[in-house]
Amino acid sequence: LDVGCGSGYYSLIIKKAGANPFGIDISKEMIYNLNKNKIQGTVGNIENIKLSKKFDKVLCAGILEFVKGLDNALKGVKIHLKKGGKVIILYPRKSLGGYLYKIFHLFHGIKIKLFSEKEIKRSLNKYDFKILESRKSNIITTCIKAVLIR
Numbered sequence: 001l002d003v004g005c006g007s008g009y010y011s012l013i014i015k016k017a018g019a020n021p022f023g024i025d026i027s028k029e030m031i032y033n034l035n036k037n038k039i040q041g042t043v044g045n046i047e048n049i050k051l052s053k054k055f056d057k058v059l060c061a062g063i064l065e066f067v068k069g070l071d072n073a074l075k076g077v078k079i080h081l082k083k084g085g086k087v088i089i090l091y092p093r094k095s096l097g098g099y100l101y102k103i104f105h106l107f108h109g110i111k112i113k114l115f116s117e118k119e120i121k122r123s124l125n126k127y128d129f130k131i132l133e134s135r136k137s138n139i140i141t142t143c144i145k146a147v148l149i150r
Contacts, residue, residue, distance in 0.1 A: 001055040001080055003046045003073075004063025007033035014059070015039060024049060046076035054082045061090040065112040070123050078127045081148045087129065089144045090137065091115050097139030120144060 002011045005023030007030050014021040015037075023034045023041030034041040042051070046060075047067055058077050067073040077087055092098045098114045105112045121131055121144075129146040137143045 001058045003060045006030050008037050008039055010061055011039045047072040056085050058087045064091045074123045074127050085148050087146050090141050092140050093142045101140045
């Protein structure tokens with residue numbers, strides 16, 4: 001499940017690797033573009049959508065900074081993940097690079113959120129995820145891999 005899939009950048013990579021991705025995005029245009037690449041998806045928000053299926057893996061890359069509530073988003077991820085399934089989260093952290101990223105978006109009229117690793121880990125723990133790995137990806141983002149244990 002590619003949460004906040006946009007036009008399907010990561011979904012295409014996942015498909016080329018041999019998996020069968022499914023995308024969620026709040027934009028009808030993005031889902032239309034995703035479908036043009038022969039990838040299934042639906043318009044929705046991970047904070048409140050309930051799909052009729054569960055997934056082995058969920059990717060949240062570049063979405064959490066736009067959601068209203070981190071806890072609601074991770075609760076939505078949990079609902080759609082099989083027990084033992086993995087989530088990969090790429091999020092902008094509270095850092096100099098993160099604040100520059102935030103300012104860039106503000107200049108375009110978009111408010112985003114930045115997170116500390118502690119905030120992300122607290123929310124993941126709250127929803128029964130065990131952290132497997134965490135690493136800084138670049139000057140802006142951190143990537144966390146976690147598994148659903150219950």
